[in-house]
Amino acid sequence: MRLTILGGGGFRVPLVVDAVARSRGRVDIDEIVLHDVDADRLAVVQAVVAEQLAGVPDAPRVHVEIDLRRAVEGAAVVFSAIRVGGTQGRVHDEQVARDLGLLGQETVGPGGLAYALRTVPVVDGVAALVAEAAPQAWVVNFTNPAGLVTEAMRTRLGNRVVGICDTPIGLLRSAARAAGLPEHGVTGDYLGLNHLGWLRSLEHEGVDHLPALLANDADLLKLDEAALYDIAWLRAIRCLPGEYLRYYEQEARPVGRAAQAGSEAGSTEPGRAAYLAEQQGAFFAAGPGVGAAERWRTALAERENTYMADARTREHTDLGRDEQGDRQGGGYHEVAVDLMAALLGGEPAWMILNLANAGVIPTLPDDAVIEVSARVDAHGARPAGVHAPLSLAQLGLVAGVKACEGLAIEAARTGSRELAWRAFAEHPLVRSPDLGRALLEGYLVAEPALREVLVEP
Template structure:
C-alpha cells in the first residue's frame, strides 16, 4: 500500500511514522511518500522517518518530494496535515483577535475562520489532484484544522474523504488510565462537532463508568481539561478542552493577554525539533515531540486507515456527514461522532437524542461553519463579516466589522480574492 502525507515536512510527522512502525500488524504499508513545499524541512523529517522505520525493522521505504502530483500519483490513501502560512499565520490567529477583546485561537472564533479561509482552497486543490492521479478508490483522511469545515468542503466537492481528530482517542486513553484498563475496552459516547464535543458516557466493556469517574476523579479530569470541577458535576458529562473557549471566554482572553501564544511556543519547539532531526544518530521520536501536540494521532490515523483499507466495519470517532444523526442539523452538515468504517463508506452510528444545552451550541456553531465555508469558497468581505457575526463568540456588528478588517489585513497574502 502506498500512503502519501501532504504536509509531510511537519515536525509532527515522526509521530505518524512511529505509529506505522509500532502498529505494523494493523496496517501493511510498502511506501510512505512525504510531500511538502519546504524542501529543507522535508529532507530532515524524511531522514528521521527512514531511521525510525529501520530501527523498528519495518520494510516500508520513505520517499520525499516537493512535487505534489508525483506524491499523490498511485496513492491508496492520502493524509492531509498541512498548515497554510506556517506557524507565523497561527501566531497571528492567536493574537490579532485579542485587540477586539475576542478569543485568539487557531481553530475557532475569528482565528479559526482565518485558518479556514487560508486552508480550504489549498486542500481542495490537493484533493482534485488526488482524484486525477491517485489509485482508483483512494481515500483522503483530513487532519488539517478546522477539520469540520475542511471535511465538509471535501465532501461537498464529491471527494472520498473523512475527517479525523485526536481529541476522542486522547480522552479514551486518559479514561483508560484512570480506570486502570486497556484502552481497547473503553468506548466513548462522543457527540458534537469537531472541537465542540461532549462525552456523555464512558463505557467499560459496555457498562457506563462516567458516574464513577466523576465521583472519584472529577478534580483530576477538570485539571486535565482546564475547566472548573463544578462544570463537570453540574453537566454530568465531560466537555472537550475546547469548550472552555465558550464556557470561559472572557477568562481565557485575559489569560491569553498575559501569556505568549501557543503558536509561539510551538514555533520554539519546532526549531528545537528540527535541530534534533538533523542528528543522523537519532532514530526514534524525541520526547520533546510530545509537547508539540497531537497525542495519539498516530494510533488514530493508523486505526482509521486500516479500517478503510481492510473493510473491518468497526466503530471509530470520525468527522462525517450528519445524515439525520442530529435531527436539528441539515443532513449535509459534518459532525463528530462514532462512525462505522468500511472500505466503501464511513457512516455515523445512531446516537441518543442530544440535550438542548448541547444542541443549541452545536446548531449555532454548525451554522457559522456553513457560512465560513461559503466565505472560503467564494471570498468577499461581506461573507467574512456574515460568518463572524454568526459565530457565538462574536455575534455583535461592531466586533464583526473590526475582526473582519483585522483578518483581511493579516491574511491578504494567503487569500487570492482579497
C-alpha cells in the first residue's frame, strides 16, 4: 500500500517515515511518496531517510514526486503536513503579534489565524484534488492549526479526513505515568479544541484514577504539566488542561500583555519561530550529503530540548525523565501509525483526534471540528464514550475560539478583509477592534501572499 506525505520536505518527516517503516507488522505500507513544493528541502529529507532505512529489514520504498496528482493517485493514506509560507511565514505569524504586545505563537491566537488565512485556500485545493484523484484514500491532517485546517478539508473530504496532534495523548500518558498506571491501555474523557482541551478522567480497568492523582502532591508533581500550572489550580478545576491552555491564563494576568517573558508577548528576545528558522535553515543549507541523518538527529535533539523551555522549570523536568524521550514517545509520528493501522483495518484503537462535533458539544455546529477522545476502525473515526459537559467557563472559551476559526475559514474563501478583521478582533486573546485592525494590517504588510488571499477590502 502507498502512503503519500504532502509536505515531504518537512523537518520532522523522517520521524514519520521511520515509524512507518518499523511498523510493517501492523500496517503494510510498502511505498512512501514524498511530495513538496521545495525541491531542495525534499532532497535533504530524502537523503536523511535513505540513511535511516539502510539497515531496516523490508523497509518500504521511498521516492519523491513533485506533481501533486501523481503523488496522491493510488494512495491508501495521504498525510497532509504542509507549511504554507515556510518557516519565514511562521516568523511573521509570531512577530507581528509580539510587536503589538500580543501572544506570538504559531497555532494559538493571532498567529494561528494568520497561518490559517494563507493555508485554507491551499488545503482547499489539495482536498479537491484528493477527492478526485484518490477518493479511496484516508487523509490524516497534521497541518496547523490542526482543528481549523481539518474543518476546512472536511468540506470536500467529509469523514475521510481526520486531524491529529500529539499533545493530548502526551498529556494522557504523562498522567498515566504519574499515577503509576501503564501508558497503554489507559483511556479518558478528553474534550475541547486543538490546543484548547481538558482531560477530565483517567480510566484503567473501569476505575477513574484522576481524582486520586489530583489529590496526591507527590504524584501530581511528576506531571510535565506541573511545570506549567499551579497544582492547587489543577485540583480546583478537577481536570488536567493541555499545555497550550497556559497561554490563555497568562493573557489574563493584570500585569498586562507587554510584561510577559520568553517567546511570548512583549519580549524583545527572538521568538520560537525565529530560533527554528535559523536552526532548520542551517540544517537544510548543509545539503543532502553523507551524514545528513546524523546532522538531522542532532538538530532534532536541540529542537525537542528547547520545546516550551521558557515555561518548564528544572524543578519539574529533572524528576527522572528524559524530556526528549517524553516528547518523542507518543509523538505525532506514533499517533499517525496508530491511526493508520486502525483505519486500514488492522487493529481498532482508542485515540484523541480532531473530528466533527456531531453533537458532542451541543452549543457548537455538528460539522465544527473538535478535539475529542475517539474510537477508530476500518469504518472511520468517531467520538467515543459519554462526554461530560464542559464547564460554562470552558464552553465560553471554546465557543469564542471556534467562532473565530469559522470567520477565518470564511475570510480565506471569500477574500473578505472585514471577516479577517473580525476573526482577529473577536479572538479571546485579543478582544479589541483596534488591535484586530492593527494585526490585519501588520500581516498584510509582512506577508505579500496574504494580500492575494484577502482581496476584498
